[in-house]
Amino acid sequence: MRSLHLCSLAAAGALLLTGCSGDGPDVDPIPATATGGGSITLTFPPPADGTTAEVPDTDTITASAERDLCDTLAPEIEGWASQGGTGARLSYNTTVQGWAARNGGLNDIVVRDRSVVDTITDKTCPDVRQRALDALGISDLASGLVGFGN
Structure with missing residues (x-):
C-alpha cells in the first residue's frame, strides 16, 4: 500500500511539473527528487520577474477579502x-467556503467562528x-x- 501511495505522489508530481504549457514563459521543470523516509520534495522555480510570492496570513481577513465576500454573495x-x-443552504455553504479558500485559506476562521460572516x-x-437572510x-x-464551530 505504501509503495502505491508513493507511486501516486510521484505521478502527481510529474504531472504538475510537466502538465502546463502555453500560458507563460517556457521554464524547464525542476525534477521531483525522493528523499529518505519515502517523502517527495518538489522544488519550483521562483517567479520570472524576480519577485517573491507572499504567503497569505490565514488568520487575517483583509478589507479586500471583506468586500469580496459581499461581491461573492450578492449574485x-x-x-x-x-x-x-x-x-x-448547501449552495450558501459552498459559496462561503469558496470565498474563504480564495482569500488565503480563511476557512479555519469560518470553522472556528461562523459569526465572522455576519460581522x-x-x-x-x-x-x-x-437580502441573503431573507432568501x-x-x-x-x-x-x-x-x-x-460556534
Whole structure:
C-alpha cells in the first residue's frame, strides 16, 4: 500500500511539473527528487520577474477579502431564493467556503467562528446581508453554515 501511495505522489508530481504549457514563459521543470523516509520534495522555480510570492496570513481577513465576500454573495441570492430550503443552504455553504479558500485559506476562521460572516457583511454590505437572510430564511448568516464551530 505504501509503495502505491508513493507511486501516486510521484505521478502527481510529474504531472504538475510537466502538465502546463502555453500560458507563460517556457521554464524547464525542476525534477521531483525522493528523499529518505519515502517523502517527495518538489522544488519550483521562483517567479520570472524576480519577485517573491507572499504567503497569505490565514488568520487575517483583509478589507479586500471583506468586500469580496459581499461581491461573492450578492449574485447568488436570487438563486437561493428560488431554490429555498436545504438546497439554498448547501449552495450558501459552498459559496462561503469558496470565498474563504480564495482569500488565503480563511476557512479555519469560518470553522472556528461562523459569526465572522455576519460581522463582515453587517459592516461591509448590510443590504446584501439582509437580502441573503431573507432568501435563506434564517435570522443570521452563521446559523446557515452547517457543520462548523460556534
